[in-house]
Amino acid sequence: MTVTIGWYMSLAAVLFSIGAAGVLMRRNALVMFMSIELMLNSVNLTFIAAGNELGLVEGQVAALFVMVVAAAEVTIGLAILVAVFRRRATANVDQLSELRG
Amino acid sequence: MTEVILFVIFAAVALAGALVMVSARNPVYSAIGLLAAMFTMALFYVMLDAHFVAAVQIVVYAGAVMTLFLFVIMMIGVDKKEDTAESIPFQRGITIVVALGLGVVIILAGSQVWITGNTAFGSPDLVGTIETVSDAIFGTWTIAFLSTVFLLTIAAVGTVALAMFGSKAVPEVESEEGA
Amino acid sequence: MIDYLWLLIALPLLGAAALVVFGKRIGEPVSGWLASALVIVPFLIAVALTVPFFGEAEPEHVFVFSWIPMIGANVSFLWDPLAALMTLIVTGVGSLIHIYSIGYMHGDDRYPRFFGYMNLFIASMLTLVLADNFALMFVGWELVGLSSYLLISFWFSKPSAAAAGKKAFIVNRIGDWGFLVGLMLIFAAFGTLDFGIVFAEAGTVLSVGMATAITLMLFLGATGKSAQLPLYVWLPDAMEGPTPVSALIHAATMVTAGVYMIARTAAIFELAPVTLAIVAIVGALTALFAATLAVGQRDIKRVLAYSTISQLGYMIMAVGLTALTAGIFHLMTHAFFKALLFLAAGSVIHAMTNQQDMWKMGGLRKYMPTTFVTMAIAWLAISGVFPLSGFWSKDEILGAAFAKGGWFTILWVIGVITALITAFYMTRLIILTFFGEKRWDSDTHPHEAPSTMTIPLIILAFFTAVIGLWNTPVRLGLEHFLEPSFGSVDQVHAAGGLTVWTLALISLAVITVGILLAYHRYGRGELPTEEGGYWAAALDGYGVDGFYGKVIVAPGKSLATWLAMILDVRVVDGFVNGLAVGVRMFGTSMRVLQTGWVRSYGAGILAGSLGVILWLLLRGGAF
Numbered sequence: 047m048t049v050t051i052g053w054y055m056s057l058a059a060v061l062f063s064i065g066a067a068g069v070l071m072r073r074n075a076l077v078m079f080m081s082i083e084l085m086l087n088s089v090n091l092t093f094i095a096a097g098n099e100l101g102l103v104e105g106q107v108a109a110l111f112v113m114v115v116a117a118a119e120v121t122i123g124l125a126i127l128v129a130v131f132r133r134r135a136t137a138n139v140d141q142l143s144e145l146r147g
Numbered sequence: 148m149t150e151v152i153l154f155v156i157f158a159a160v161a162l163a164g165a166l167v168m169v170s171a172r173n174p175v176y177s178a179i180g181l182l183a184a185m186f187t188m189a190l191f192y193v194m195l196d197a198h199f200v201a202a203v204q205i206v207v208y209a210g211a212v213m214t215l216f217l218f219v220i221m222m223i224g225v226d227k228k229e230d231t232a233e234s235i236p237f238q239r240g241i242t243i244v245v246a247l248g249l250g251v252v253i254i255l256a257g258s259q260v261w262i263t264g265n266t267a268f269g270s271p272d273l274v275g276t277i278e279t280v281s282d283a284i285f286g287t288w289t290i291a292f293l294s295t296v297f298l299l300t301i302a303a304v305g306t307v308a309l310a311m312f313g314s315k316a317v318p319e320v321e322s323e324e325g326a
Numbered sequence: 327m328i329d330y331l332w333l334l335i336a337l338p339l340l341g342a343a344a345l346v347v348f349g350k351r352i353g354e355p356v357s358g359w360l361a362s363a364l365v366i367v368p369f370l371i372a373v374a375l376t377v378p379f380f381g382e383a384e385p386e387h388v389f390v391f392s393w394i395p396m397i398g399a400n401v402s403f404l405w406d407p408l409a410a411l412m413t414l415i416v417t418g419v420g421s422l423i424h425i426y427s428i429g430y431m432h433g434d435d436r437y438p439r440f441f442g443y444m445n446l447f448i449a450s451m452l453t454l455v456l457a458d459n460f461a462l463m464f465v466g467w468e469l470v471g472l473s474s475y476l477l478i479s480f481w482f483s484k485p486s487a488a489a490a491g492k493k494a495f496i497v498n499r500i501g502d503w504g505f506l507v508g509l510m511l512i513f514a515a516f517g518t519l520d521f522g523i524v525f526a527e528a529g530t531v532l533s534v535g536m537a538t539a540i541t542l543m544l545f546l547g548a549t550g551k552s553a554q555l556p557l558y559v560w561l562p563d564a565m566e567g568p569t570p571v572s573a574l575i576h577a578a579t580m581v582t583a584g585v586y587m588i589a590r591t592a593a594i595f596e597l598a599p600v601t602l603a604i605v606a607i608v609g610a611l612t613a614l615f616a617a618t619l620a621v622g623q624r625d626i627k628r629v630l631a632y633s634t635i636s637q638l639g640y641m642i643m644a645v646g647l648t649a650l651t652a653g654i655f656h657l658m659t660h661a662f663f664k665a666l667l668f669l670a671a672g673s674v675i676h677a678m679t680n681q682q683d684m685w686k687m688g689g690l691r692k693y694m695p696t697t698f699v700t701m702a703i704a705w706l707a708i709s710g711v712f713p714l715s716g717f718w719s720k721d722e723i724l725g726a727a728f729a730k731g732g733w734f735t736i737l738w739v740i741g742v743i744t745a746l747i748t749a750f751y752m753t754r755l756i757i758l759t760f761f762g763e764k765r766w767d768s769d770t771h772p773h774e775a776p777s778t779m780t781i782p783l784i785i786l787a788f789f790t791a792v793i794g795l796w797n798t799p800v801r802l803g804l805e806h807f808l809e810p811s812f813g814s815v816d817q818v819h820a821a822g823g824l825t826v827w828t829l830a831l832i833s834l835a836v837i838t839v840g841i842l843l844a845y846h847r848y849g850r851g852e853l854p855t856e857e858g859g860y861w862a863a864a865l866d867g868y869g870v871d872g873f874y875g876k877v878i879v880a881p882g883k884s885l886a887t888w889l890a891m892i893l894d895v896r897v898v899d900g901f902v903n904g905l906a907v908g909v910r911m912f913g914t915s916m917r918v919l920q921t922g923w924v925r926s927y928g929a930g931i932l933a934g935s936l937g938v939i940l941w942l943l944l945r946g947g948a949f
Binding site (some may be wrong): 047048049052053054055056057059060061062063064065066067068070071072075076077079080081083084087090091094095097098101102103104105106107109110111113114115116117118119120121122124125126127128129131137140 | 199200206292301302303
């Protein structure tokens with residue numbers, strides 16, 4: 047048997063769900079962020095696998111751009127987190143519930 | 148055959164890393180788990196003939212992003228263990244349903260529509276070297292590339308702004324449930 | 327000249343506007359003279375325009391401007407002998423009453439406003455009379471109702487006056503509803519409201535049933551305006567208004583609008599013999615009923631009010647018998663002698679410093695000779711004494727009833743009995759007021775009225791005496807005059823020759839009996855005390871007002887209260903408030919979603935996206 051594209055896609059799907067579970071279950075903002083990074087990585091894997099299958103370079107181009115965006119997002123997100131921590135001295139997102147109606 | 152074995156090993160490492168990341172109480176352990184997952188990602192990219200992207204993955208993700216994460220973890224406070232009780236009702240239930248659901252659905256559905264054996268679009272033995280990738284980026288996808296330049300600039304400026312205008316810390320108060 | 331017909335209405339209308347707006351600045355006697363002038367000039371114009379009709383001129387249509395051409399309603403006038411006659415009566419008697427009011431209303435602090443309203447009335451009545459389509463006539467109809475209301479409740483600080491004005495307007499409204507329904511039926515049948523087209527095609531377009539429906543509705547309007555059974559109740563109370571108002575509106579002109587309307591629409595009424603019979607019966611019964619009520623009144627104006635209702639009953643009976651000329655003739659003579667009676671009564675009231683109870687008068691003929699003589703002439707006329715005008719017109723009606731034969735002879739009998747009662751109560755009035763011992767308090771000093779008041783009395787007395795001679799059976803002047811208006815209608819006339827003189831003699835005999843009875847009871851020695859039994863019932867109007875109050879007003883009030891207190895407060899407000907409460911409840915239930923926790927929002931997002939993916943896959947047939 048060979049490693050077909052289906053294997054990569056399935057692995058990506060599983061990693062995606064693990065990342066989703068992490069976002070929803072953890073209260074620490076940093077861990078939530080890292081879970082989101084995991085989800086982005088799984089998407090990257092999907093892109094690359096598809097690009098490889100179709101023989102197109104666009105898969106890798108897309109993965110590169112996703113990486114750029116993820117990097118930018120991490121930068122800003124962590125800056126916000128630090129700013130919030132400076133004010134509240136907590137990284138627990140459940141305590142940031144002023145918008146509760 | 149070797150490919151299969153390599154795939155299985157690397158997949159196991161990736162999954163282990165992911166699970167560690169999600170379940171570890173200490174955020175540093177989570178970061179290390181994610182790091183492991185990302186390394187294996189790079190390995191997968193190599194297996195898929197995307198050498199350049201693999202290198203970028205290591206340099207950017209494992210090198211820069213995870214380092215940034217670790218810096219912030221250190222700054223914010225490493226030692227605190229968060230309690231394991233869940234405060235939002237039904238959250239555990241919904242999480243399990245959603246996460247399992249997503250995974251199962253995608254696999255099930257995808258298994259019927261994975262692109263298989265269709266090489267009509269490109270060349271079958273494409274290798275993602277620097278030349279091929281940069282041909283695409285600076286050729287067809289120039290505008291997207293330039294947009295990312297803007298994006299990064301804005302991100303950098305934003306970060307500096309946030310750092311400069313932050314205010315003093317307020318001592319931690321009792322957990323406040325919103326009114 | 328005919329093109330200036332619109333001035334007849336425009337001048338008094340202008341006067342009304344000017345006096346209402348600038349009245350205070352124009353001040354006392356000037357506003358009175360101005361208002362009178364604005365009625366005298368239309369009278370003169372009308373005279374000039376009427377002369378051609380004596381020379382066999384044709385009726386004319388004068389178009390002023392178009393209003394709602396689609397339904398045949400324009401501001402345009404029909405100038406034919408009937409309209410000319412009505413105009414002359416309205417402006418002639420109207421101007422005399424205006425001049426009289428200059429003296430009568432002296433000292434009132436709303437003097438200019440009074441004359442403004444009087445002018446408004448003249449303009450409205452002329453609109454009614456001159457209109458050549460039903461819509462414009464209805465406008466005039468409603469406006470005279472409005473003027474009547476304004477003038478009855480002129481002294482509105484008196485609660486009884488305000489209530490009387492309200493009552494008049496509301497009771498009239500019932501009649502007006504009937505009139506409006508009639509109008510709608512006419513429009514449904516003909517597609518237009520223009521007199522010319524409607525009357526020309528009435529015979530071919532209308533079935534008997536439709537004609538009966540239309541005429542019954544129109545007659546309902548007439549009963550309201552002309553105070554017949556059952557809508558007469560507003561007229562006695564309308565005496566709360568100043569006496570010139572009673573003279574002008576509730577004797578000479580407005581109340582005759584119903585008679586005029588039926589005469590005008592005779593082409594339709596002709597086609598509905600059932601309605602005509604009802605009209606005649608209602609007229610006769612009203613005449614009798616009101617006459618019996620007049621006998622028992624103590625207030626001099628209320629006697630005259632019931633007398634008006636009774637005489638209107640004669641006119642309505644006449645047009646119900648299709649004796650149109652007789653009806654219009656009586657309308658004209660009645661205008662003169664009833665206006666004279668009211669104005670003279672006003673003179674008496676003025677002299678007695680607003681005392682209206684006849685039992686506190688007596689022996690006034692020595693103090694007010696002019697008033698006495700003129701009122702006596704009117705008394706003889708209304709009683710129907712030869713050769714004054716009332717004799718000729720009343721006997722014309724009675725002769726027509728007799729000539730129609732069959733069961734209409736009963737109406738003739740009713741008419742004769744009513745004539746007896748009329749003679750009786752009028753003689754009673756004259757004796758109680760002018761003869762006998764004086765029964766007033768020592769601080770009342772009766773004196774004759776100023777000449778602005780007595781000259782109109784004299785002029786009216788002259789016409790009361792002679793106008794009847796225009797239409798004697800020997801020389802049917804009015805009949806001839808009104809030929810162009812009524813030519814197409816099959817009129818009933820009193821039979822000529824011996825019959826008419828025999829009937830006249832019977833009437834005269836009956837009248838003499840009435841006068842002698844009254845003289846016997848009141849003219850010799852002690853006055854009888856009139857209390858209890860019949861007398862109390864008559865003063866109460868036989869309890870009709872109370873009856874209406876219980877049967878119509880009280881249920882109406884309780885319905886209104888129910889609607890306001892229960893339907894409006896609980897149902898309507900409840901529904902609106904309920905909507906608000908419902909929205910709030912919905913909002914409160916939706917509040918649960920706003921937890922403020924990012925993770926629950928995240929859960930929602932992921933769950934939603936899972937749902938979307940599932941739906942897309944199912945739709946695409948992936949499973």
